Amino acid sequence: MSSTLDAGLFCADAARSYTLPGSVYIDPAVYEAEKAAVFHKSWIFAGAANALAEPGCYTTVQIAGQNIMVVRGADRRVRAFYNVCSHRAHELLTGSGRTGRIVCPYHAWSYELDGKLRSSKPFAQVAEFDTREFCLKTVRLEEFLGFLFINLDPAARPLAEQAAGLDEDIRKYCREPETLKFAGRLTFDIQANWKNVVDNFQECYHCPGAHPALVQLFDHGVYRTRNFGIASSHIAPGRDDNAAYKFDPGAPGAQTFYGAWLLWPNLTLNVFPGRRNISFMHIMPTGPETTLEHWDFFLEDERPNAEEQAAMDYVKQVLQPEDIGLVESVQRGLHSKGYTQGRFVVNSRLDSFSEHGVHHFQSMWLRAMNGGL
Ligand code: FES
Numbered sequence: 001m002s003s004t005l006d007a008g009l010f011c012a013d014a015a016r017s018y019t020l021p022g023s024v025y026i027d028p029a030v031y032e033a034e035k036a037a038v039f040h041k042s043w044i045f046a047g048a049a050n051a052l053a054e055p056g057c058y059t060t061v062q063i064a065g066q067n068i069m070v071v072r073g074a075d076r077r078v079r080a081f082y083n084v085c086s087h088r089a090h091e092l093l094t095g096s097g098r099t100g101r102i103v104c105p106y107h108a109w110s111y112e113l114d115g116k117l118r119s120s121k122p123f124a125q126v127a128e129f130d131t132r133e134f135c136l137k138t139v140r141l142e143e144f145l146g147f148l149f150i151n152l153d154p155a156a157r158p159l160a161e162q163a164a165g166l167d168e169d170i171r172k173y174c175r176e177p178e179t180l181k182f183a184g185r186l187t188f189d190i191q192a193n194w195k196n197v198v199d200n201f202q203e204c205y206h207c208p209g210a211h212p213a214l215v216q217l218f219d220h221g222v223y224r225t226r227n228f229g230i231a232s233s234h235i236a237p238g239r240d241d242n243a244a245y246k247f248d249p250g251a252p253g254a255q256t257f258y259g260a261w262l263l264w265p266n267l268t269l270n271v272f273p274g275r276r277n278i279s280f281m282h283i284m285p286t287g288p289e290t291t292l293e294h295w296d297f298f299l300e301d302e303r304p305n306a307e308e309q310a311a312m313d314y315v316k317q318v319l320q321p322e323d324i325g326l327v328e329s330v331q332r333g334l335h336s337k338g339y340t341q342g343r344f345v346v347n348s349r350l351d352s353f354s355e356h357g358v359h360h361f362q363s364m365w366l367r368a369m370n371g372g373l
C-alpha cells in the first residue's frame with residue numbers, strides 16, 4: 001500500500017464530505033495495513049479487572065493476529081504479556097482461568113506470574129544463557145472505569161488522556177461501573193468489515209426504520225450524539241412504555257437513561273435503562289470482510305433478574321439481528337460497481353438524524369491510517 005491512503009472525496013467538513021470509499025471495507029491490503037496502524041496502536045478492551053480477582057487469574061485476548069495474556073500477579077498487580085513462549089514460540093495460555101505459574105505445554109519452560117523465566121536443569125550447559133533475556137515480553141495495560149485495556153504500542157498516550165471526559169460522562173449515567181459483575185456474553189459472527197459495524201453503531205438515522213422497539217426505549221426526539229477526543233456519545237432519556245423490555249424507572253438507583261459510547265477503535269459501552277448495568281460490544285476483525293462481535297453484560301448480580309434477562313434477550317434476538325442484517329447487506333453493496341462513495345446526512349442539532357458520529361469515526365480511521373491519531 002502507498003504511505004498515504006486515498007480517501008477520494010472524504011474531507012474534514014462532515015456537511016461537505018463524502019463517505020470513505022467502498023474499497024477500504026473490502027481490500028485485503030487495507031486490512032493488513034490497519035492491523036499495524038489501528039489495532040496494534042490503540043487501546044483494546046480486555047475485560048473486567050474484577051474478573052481477575054485473585055493472584056494467578058488470567059485471560060487471553062486476540063488483537064488482529066496478536067495473542068495476548070492478561071494475568072494477576074502474586075503481588076496482585078495485573079500485567080499483560082505476549083502469549084508466546086520465549087523458547088520456540090508455542091502458545092502459553094488459552095481461554096481464561098487460574099494458575100500458579102505459566103508453564104509452556106511444549107517443553108515445560110516455566111514463568112512466574114510477573115513474566116520472569118524460572119531457571120531449569122536443562123539450561124545448565126547452554127552457553128551464555130541468561131534467563132533474564134527470555135522473560136515474557138510485556139504489553140501496556142491500563143485500567144479504565146474498572147475495566148482492563150491493553151495496547152501493543154509502548155509509546156501510546158494513556159487511555160484516560162486520549163479519551164478525556166469519557167469516564168465522567170459514563171459515570172453520569174452508570175454509578176460505580178467497576179463494582180458490576182460479569183453476567184453473560186453474546187457472540188455474533190458477522191459477514192462484514194469491522195468499520196461497517198462501527199459506522200452503523202455511530203448513527204441512529206436508521207433506528208426508526210430498522211429498530212421499532214429500540215426507538216420506544218428512549219426519547220428519540222431528544223437523542224443527541226456528541227464527539228469528543230477518541231470517543232462519541234449517544235444519549236437519550238429512557239422510556240418504560242416500550243416493546244423492547246420492561247423496567248421500573250422508579251426503582252431505587254435505577255438508571256433512567258439510554259447511553260451508548262464509542263471508544264476508538266472497536267469498543268462500544270452501553271448503559272440501558274433499568275437496574276444498574278453496563279455492557280460492552282467488542283467489534284473484532286477476523287479478516288477483511290468478517291467480524292467477531294462479543295457483547296458482554298455487567299450487572300449488579302452475576303445472575304440477571306427477569307427484567308435484565310428480557311433486555312439481554314432483546315439484544316440477542318432482536319436488536320443485533322436487525323443491525324447484522326443491515327451491515328451484511330451494506331457489505332455486499334460495497335462490492336457493487338454502482339457504488340463508490342456516499343454522503344453523510346448531518347444537521348446542526350446533532351440529533352438522531354445526523355451522521356456526524358460516523359464522520360468522526362471515519363476521520364479518526366483516516367488519520368490513524370495516514371500517520372497516527
Ligand atoms: S516452546 Fe515453550 S518450552 Fe519450548
Ligand SMILES: [Fe+2]
Nearest residue numbers: 200210211323
Ligand atoms: Fe442499529
